[in-house]
Amino acid sequence: MKNIKAIGLIFLALLFGLAAAVYATGWISRQSGIASNKVVVAAVDIDLGSRVNAQMLSTVDWPSGSVPNGSFSDIKALNDRVVKVGVLRGEALMEGKLAPVGTQGGLSAVIASGKRAMTVRVNDVVGVAGFALPGNYVDVMVNAQQDKGRGEDALQISKTVLEKVLVLAVAQEANRDDTKPKVVSAVTLELSLEDSEKLDLARSVGTLSLVLRNQMDKTTVATLGITKGQLFGEKKDIVPVSTAAAPAHPRVRLAGPATPRASECVEVIQHAGRSLTCF
Structure with missing residues (x-):
């Protein structure tokens, strides 16, 4: 009786094993039947602003139904292209992550169209203790003496002059994947030309x-x-308004009705007659 039970258990185990093998074989055959395309990916981490070469890239099989838009299948098509964002190892290279063809490497490839890069000197306090990293946004505040009129004291004022300014680089590093704070002496900001003029004036008149x-x-x-x-x-000091004494107006005497002048008469004697003429 015991032998029959043991044989039955062995038979069931063999049956389940055979079913699992058949299922695995079918799954593998289905996977091998999925169409795929070659897609170029990063073989190493690529920092933004770097010029791409063949040693940085490799190709992998990518399911045809999920190939990213703008991806590449040929490594040669990416030769000497410059990335404008950081690319991690195994990440697909796409056109949206690349600077236009012919762009030189470096920070200039990262600057947006119509923008400028300007560097300001900072310290551990001005630079937010090193937390103002590439890719972050900051406001720029200036503390300066506001000019007053002659004879008045200068007015000290703190004013926010720029808002939501992108940090391009700290010192000579532009990698946006690093989140560790770095205390540096210079920070490069991305600005419009008008804001660049404001910043240049602000740093010359104050802190x-x-x-x-x-x-x-x-x-x-x-x-x-x-x-x-x-x-x-x-x-707030109220400046008294000086009122000058109004000039005295001469008294004007209104002329009364004119007194009629006495009439002058002349008696004219002509021939035997007389006449009186008054005027």
């Missing part, structure tokens, strides 16, 4: 500070700035 902001926050806030008097709650 700059970078204010780190949320990357998803696109709200702009217009402020009037704050003065030292407003910071400490002092009342």
